[in-house]
Amino acid sequence: MESRISIITLGVQDLEQSYQFYHQGLGFPTTWKPEQGIIFFQTRGVRLALYPSEKLAEDVDPNFPKERSRFSGITLAHNTRTKTEVDEILACAQKAGGKIEKPAQIAHWGGYSGYFSDLDGHLWEVAWAESWEFNDDGSLVV
């Protein structure tokens, strides 16, 4: 198996509102429209998709439980090239209707980091550290 994730799909309650949040609010580009039933964003590397939460559970199995706890056990991270971007992106997410779960602060590992959740509670960490290096495509040097 190639060590590669192609798509992250977030289950959402309201596809139209979540489309607005990510497209207008955060500025994620896409040519897809909510009428098409699913949205694919032109993210770099891994693709981000939005799909109605109930349908996503049904796609796994018609009997798969659809209830979700507040904590999904998964976080998405957006790592920035500058420290000021962390504050700017958290402010942008809040303005777009997201919730600040943790204001930006010095993290125990030495970086500068905060969390917001989207309209469905999906958790995004926005973080910066002086030591990080980026490849030309924006991916992190690990």
Add this chain to the structure above:
Amino acid sequence: MESRISIITLGVQDLEQSYQFYHQGLGFPTTWKPEQGIIFFQTRGVRLALYPSEKLAEDVDPNFPKERSRFSGITLAHNTRTKTEVDEILACAQKAGGKIEKPAQIAHWGGYSGYFSDLDGHLWEVAWAESWEFNDDGSLVV
């Protein structure tokens, strides 16, 4: 905000066992070891990380609820270049200790797709479709 996800972190109950699952079982490369408390894999584009589930909730906020339902509301997809790879990867995941949630089958959208869950129930779709195109870095043309 650049439309880019840097890292996906999966909360896991047992870092050593999950490391074995992804590293030995699925063949994801890494130089990290469980003793370091977190594992980063050298995935293409987006980075995949494993981190103890309770600590991941605490990283959001010390009071963030740690309980997780079976459905996270998030799926990760691995899109293959050939149809036979879908069966091979599902078999590999099962052999590594994963659970087949949906055997590979013709999907309603015309592709060939199945689901497995990892040791903590994180859902992976393995899918192929004739119409998909891949960039040189393995990312999907959207």
